[in-house]
Structures are given as C-alpha cells and as structure tokens.
Amino acid sequence: MADIKDPENTLVMETTKGTVVIEMRPDLAPNHVAHIKTLVREKFYDGIVFHRVIDGFMAQTGCPQGTGTGGSKYPDLKQEFNAEPHVRGTVSMARAMNPNSANSQFFICFDDARFLDKQYTVWGKVIEGMDNVDKIKRGEPVRDPDKIVSVVVAADAA
Numbered sequence: 001m002a003d004i005k006d007p008e009n010t011l012v013m014e015t016t017k018g019t020v021v022i023e024m025r026p027d028l029a030p031n032h033v034a035h036i037k038t039l040v041r042e043k044f045y046d047g048i049v050f051h052r053v054i055d056g057f058m059a060q061t062g063c064p065q066g067t068g069t070g071g072s073k074y075p076d077l078k079q080e081f082n083a084e085p086h087v088r089g090t091v092s093m094a095r096a097m098n099p100n101s102a103n104s105q106f107f108i109c110f111d112d113a114r115f116l117d118k119q120y121t122v123w124g125k126v127i128e129g130m131d132n133v134d135k136i137k138r139g140e141p142v143r144d145p146d147k148i149v150s151v152v153v154a155a156d157a158a
Contacts, residue, residue, distance in 0.1 A: 008155040010153070011154070014148070018132035021128040022091050024036065025122070043150075045150075047147060047149070053136050056111050058113065067141065076102060092120045102120075
C-alpha cells in the first residue's frame with residue numbers, strides 16, 4: 001500500500017483495473033478537495049464510468065450519466081487555478097468553457113499536458129496505481145467502459 005502521509009486527504013479508489021491512490025492537495029485547491037471529499041463520502045463516484053479516455057492524454061470520469069454532460073446536486077465550483085503542472089499522474093477538474101463550471105468530473109493525466117496549466121484546477125496526484133490508470137480502456141465515448149467500483153477517504157477506511 002502507498003505511503004499515506006495524510007489519511008484525511010488521501011483517496012483510495014478501486015477501479016475495474018485495480019487500486020489507484022490519490023493524494024489530495026488542499027493547499028492548492030481547498031474548496032475542490034472539500035467538495036470531492038463530500039461526494040466521495042456520499043458514494044457519488046461509486047459505479048461511475050471513465051467516459052472519455054484519450055491515449056497519451058488523460059482519463060476522465062465523474063459524470064453520473066456516463067456522457068460528460070452531468071454533475072452532482074451541488075453548485076459548480078469557483079475555479080482555484082494554481083501553478084501545479086499537468087504532468088503524468090496529475091488529478092485535475094474537468095469543466096465547460098466557463099472557468100467556474102467544475103462540478104464532479106475530473107481527469108487523471110497519462111502524460112504531460114502542460115497546455116492545461118493554470119486553466120484547470122489541479123487538486124491531487126496519483127501516488128500509487130498509475131499502472132492501473134494506464135490500463136483503463138480508451139475511447140470518446142468508451143465502449144463498455146471501465147469504472148470506479150468504489151472510492152473512500154483513507155481516514156474513513158481505518
């Protein structure tokens with residue numbers, strides 16, 4: 001298991017490809033991290049598919065409809081753009097054209113995507129299981145997609 005420094009700010013995500021551990025960064029995006037933790041604790045992400053997966057770029061999830069069009073019951077978030085680079089393992093919020101339209105969808109970068117820097121809110125990084133992220137089925141949309149089986153805040157799993 002990963003070296004979890006802060007269980008309250010670490011997610012353990014079981015996917016159809018294996019476990020992925022995400023270290024959240026409340027120092028970069030406190031409101032986004034708090035929002036994600038609320039959704040995780042409500043089991044919002046359990047069973048949600050990776051609906052948009054682009055080889056060499058990223059895997060996106062968090063849409064309850066599985067299409068990239070939906071969000072949670074909560075209002076959209078005000079952006080918390082930061083200087084953290086979009087590199088392999090970065091976890092960042094998806095959004096529409098409006099910078100303040102992030103809600104529940106997020107993506108994990110397969111490779112460097114520095115053109116996204118300071119335009120999307122980075123809120124975490126994969127610290128274990130990137131090999132499992134690499135196995136997620138590709139597509140836009142994905143046929144018979146991989147999914148998040150369950151996610152927990154590490155502090156709740158003890």
